[in-house]
Amino acid sequence: MEQLFFIIFAGIALIGAVNLLLRRNPLYAALSLLTTMAALTGLYIMLKAYFIAVIQVMIYAGAIVVLFLFVIMLFNIRVVERQTDRRGYLKWLALPFAIILIGQFVYIARLFEGNPTPVGTEVGLTEMVGRKLFTAYLLPFEVTSILILAAIIGAVVLAQKE
Amino acid sequence: MDIALEAAIKTAIILFIVLTFLAYLVLFERKILGWIQLRVGPNRVGPWGLLQPLADLLKFIAKEDVTPNTPNKVLFALAPALALVPPLMALAVIPFGSTVELLGRKIALQITDINVGLLYVFALGSLEVYGIILAGWSSNSKYSLLGGLRSAAQMISYELALTLSVAGVLIQAGTLSLSEIVRVQSGYYFGVIPRWHVFWYQPLGFIIFFIAAVAETNRVPFDLPEAESELVAGYHTEYSSIKFAMFFVGEYAAMFVVSALATTLFLGGWTGPGAERVPLLGVLYFSLKTGFFLFVYIWLRGTLPRFRYDQLMQFGWKFLVPMAFVNIFISSALALWR
Numbered sequence: 001m002e003q004l005f006f007i008i009f010a011g012i013a014l015i016g017a018v019n020l021l022l023r024r025n026p027l028y029a030a031l032s033l034l035t036t037m038a039a040l041t042g043l044y045i046m047l048k049a050y051f052i053a054v055i056q057v058m059i060y061a062g063a064i065v066v067l068f069l070f071v072i073m074l075f076n077i078r079v080v081e082r083q084t085d086r087r088g089y090l091k092w093l094a095l096p097f098a099i100i101l102i103g104q105f106v107y108i109a110r111l112f113e114g115n116p117t118p119v120g121t122e123v124g125l126t127e128m129v130g131r132k133l134f135t136a137y138l139l140p141f142e143v144t145s146i147l148i149l150a151a152i153i154g155a156v157v158l159a160q161k162e
Numbered sequence: 163m164d165i166a167l168e169a170a171i172k173t174a175i176i177l178f179i180v181l182t183f184l185a186y187l188v189l190f191e192r193k194i195l196g197w198i199q200l201r202v203g204p205n206r207v208g209p210w211g212l213l214q215p216l217a218d219l220l221k222f223i224a225k226e227d228v229t230p231n232t233p234n235k236v237l238f239a240l241a242p243a244l245a246l247v248p249p250l251m252a253l254a255v256i257p258f259g260s261t262v263e264l265l266g267r268k269i270a271l272q273i274t275d276i277n278v279g280l281l282y283v284f285a286l287g288s289l290e291v292y293g294i295i296l297a298g299w300s301s302n303s304k305y306s307l308l309g310g311l312r313s314a315a316q317m318i319s320y321e322l323a324l325t326l327s328v329a330g331v332l333i334q335a336g337t338l339s340l341s342e343i344v345r346v347q348s349g350y351y352f353g354v355i356p357r358w359h360v361f362w363y364q365p366l367g368f369i370i371f372f373i374a375a376v377a378e379t380n381r382v383p384f385d386l387p388e389a390e391s392e393l394v395a396g397y398h399t400e401y402s403s404i405k406f407a408m409f410f411v412g413e414y415a416a417m418f419v420v421s422a423l424a425t426t427l428f429l430g431g432w433t434g435p436g437a438e439r440v441p442l443l444g445v446l447y448f449s450l451k452t453g454f455f456l457f458v459y460i461w462l463r464g465t466l467p468r469f470r471y472d473q474l475m476q477f478g479w480k481f482l483v484p485m486a487f488v489n490i491f492i493s494s495a496l497a498l499w500r
Contacts, residue, residue, distance in 0.1 A: 027299070031237075034292075050276060050277060050278045051278055051281070054278050054281040054282055054285045055281070055285075057285040057286075057288070057289065058281070058284060058285045058288050061285075061288065061289055062285065062287075062288025062289060062291070063288065063318075066288075066291050066292070066295070066314065066318065069295055069299075070295075070311070070314070073295075073299055073307070073311065074311075125277060126277065126278055126281075126338055
């Protein structure tokens with residue numbers, strides 16, 4: 001049962017990801033990204049990481065892809081399509097990077113002998129995430145918030161330039 | 163398998179009851195609007211107009227389904243479904259009552275009690291933008307596109323205030339599970355005043371929540387997406403027949419979910435005198451409280467004119483969001499003090 005669900009969700013995620021790369025129309029590409037995100041949410045729920053699953057929907061599906069759609073709709077799509085970057089040398093860079101990536105993937109896959117051990121059902125709960133965030137990882141958490149604040153102020157300054 | 167079967171049966175029953183109720187909500191809305199405007203309201207179909215929803219449904223099904231000349235026929239057909247499904251999915255975590263004993267089993271009057279229930283509802287709420295934005299875009303019409311973008315901008319803006327206004331309740335209740343939040347609110351202070359969050363420390367949060375909720379569901383006075391005088395009908399201008407009906411039901415389902423959520427978070431959900439012993443009494447209390455919010459929705463529609471777009475944005479960003487922050491501040495201070 002569990003394996004069946006995993007295959008379904010993983011399959012949808014992969015199809016969405018491949019479709020994202022193949023689509024010329026940016027709107028359909030954004031919607032493929034959304035499909036992949038939705039399938040990943042299913043995988044998170046199977047791992048009992050409910051908090052991450054819900055946050056995944058809120059942030060990626062609810063905010064980031066909506067932002068993409070806004071940008072795509074407000075610009076003239078045809079103009080964007082024609083200006084697609086087709087510089088030749090990028091094609092040759094792709095091959096070594098792909099080899100490195102596949103190498104990393106194989107290396108990581110070989111670390112797991114048999115099935116990876118589950119970390120316990122408690123980890124994904126909101127309470128645990130909050131507790132860790134405000135004790136063990138307090139400094140990185142606060143530093144991130146300052147970073148985000150700086151980004152917000154930067155966005156406001158850029159928008160007000162006109 | 164047993165749990166799955168139980169959940170499936172509960173889902174079917176709740177969907178049936180809620181969808182029937184939504185059909186009659188439209189009738190009640192027309193009746194109440196009629197009374198506010200010194201009219202009779204619909205009274206031709208059946209006694210007291212009670213068969214009107216059925217007639218409306220038949221009409222929606224029988225009408226011609228027009229698809230405009232658009233390059234995105236798939237998205238055009240998908241958009242109404244995307245608008246209807248999220249609010250119906252949100253029904254899964256709403257606690258309609260406590261537990262009943264049936265055939266020797268304890269059955270909770272809630273489809274599922276997940277420990278991130280509240281976040282789940284908000285996550286679905288954030289998905290609701292897609293139906294509207296894709297409908298506006300795929301219709302290939304300027305009224306639809308402008309209506310859709312306007313609506314999406316409004317929903318994103320007020321979603322922020324809506325989510326922040328609930329933070330106070332979370333700080334006080336200390337849980338994201340909706341049934342736990344209801345349980346925290348049971349009992350009385352001084353023997354008379356119920357321990358509802360609207361009375362105890364969250365009145366500001368409640369007001370912000372309700373205003374933002376009206377805006378989030380695109381209802382009067384925040385119904386700019388369908389400002390007839392400017393945009394014909396906004397994002398659903400090009401829709402007809404059953405596809406239009408799906409947008410229509412989606413809007414009313416969202417109203418119902420938001421009202422049920424307001425009841426659960428601020429008015430103590432199904433709690434009330436005797437609700438612990440007689441579970442059906444709890445369902446009655448829940449229905450009455452939710453019905454009150456739905457009545458206020460209709461009341462507002464009969465009373466208030468529409469905001470201008472800049473007023474809407476100013477109000478949302480410069481008043482509601484700061485007030486929500488003030489509420490979080492007060493709630494945190496109270497939590498430390500107690």
